[in-house]
Amino acid sequence: MCNIILLGPPGAGKGTLAKQLISVYNIPHISTGDMFREAIKDGTPLGRLAASYINEGHLVPDEVTISLVRERLSQKDCEHGYLLDGFPRTLPQAEALDTIGKDLKRPIRVVINITADEEELVRRISGRRVCRKCGTPYHIDTMRPKEEGVCDACGGEIYQRKDDTKESLLVRLNHYYADTKPLEDYYAKHGVLYEVDSTVGPKKSLKIAQKIIEGAKCD
Numbered sequence: 001m002c003n004i005i006l007l008g009p010p011g012a013g014k015g016t017l018a019k020q021l022i023s024v025y026n027i028p029h030i031s032t033g034d035m036f037r038e039a040i041k042d043g044t045p046l047g048r049l050a051a052s053y054i055n056e057g058h059l060v061p062d063e064v065t066i067s068l069v070r071e072r073l074s075q076k077d078c079e080h081g082y083l084l085d086g087f088p089r090t091l092p093q094a095e096a097l098d099t100i101g102k103d104l105k106r107p108i109r110v111v112i113n114i115t116a117d118e119e120e121l122v123r124r125i126s127g128r129r130v131c132r133k134c135g136t137p138y139h140i141d142t143m144r145p146k147e148e149g150v151c152d153a154c155g156g157e158i159y160q161r162k163d164d165t166k167e168s169l170l171v172r173l174n175h176y177y178a179d180t181k182p183l184e185d186y187y188a189k190h191g192v193l194y195e196v197d198s199t200v201g202p203k204k205s206l207k208i209a210q211k212i213i214e215g216a217k218c219d
């Protein structure tokens with residue numbers, strides 16, 4: 001199976017595509033955002049540190065994020081493939097991931113860059129709601145749960161993330177353009193970058209992503 005990265009700005013649809021892909025390929029979904037939110041919910045020292053950055057829309061420092069991912073990728077369930085969602089977000093993270101991949105003999109084979117225009121990103125993020133328990137994403141206009149406030153998948157409570165405000169989103173988009181977008185060049189040079197335009201909708205995006213993964217050279 002493949003070791004995959006989902007790259008793209010906030011609101012591009014990384015979470016939605018990730019949920020679909022992990023159920024098709026049965027690989028672990030490693031979302032650094034989810035890991036931080038879990039730590040915040042549990043009130044751990046990592047959670048307290050992460051919250052001070054996340055709530056303002058800033059990135060959690062590289063050394064913290066990198067060691068979290070190294071630890072996670074060395075777990076047994078990543079042996080036959082994994083899907084990274086929201087990591088790496090900076091060049092030092094991408095370089096560290098190359099080292100981790102070599103050390104663990106689990107290198108990245110496919111980087112799917114998910115795109116959408118900025119107007120669409122703002123619309124999606126400002127209407128986005130998520131399940132507090134399982135992370136399933138919803139939208140107040142386009143993806144409503146069957147029962148208001150209740151997750152279709154697990155019955156958990158649906159809420160709005162603190163960093164899904166317009167103010168936070170602007171900070172997050174600035175980080176995206178300054179820190180994360182340069183990774184497109186980085187992975188293009190490595191010959192592993194592919195693109196999915198998520199404005200075609202979740203079903204078509206999944207089909208395109210599956211074609212990419214199945215056509216890629218994975219061990």
Ligand code: AMP
Pocket residue numbers: 010032033034036053054055057058059060061065085086087088089090093163172
């Ligand atoms: P996400 O759920 O991927 O949108 O992430 C939510 C927030 O968690 C981001 O806006 C960052 O503050 C933080 N975060 C998630 N992943 C990373 C990362 N790879 N590097 C730094 N901060 C991150």
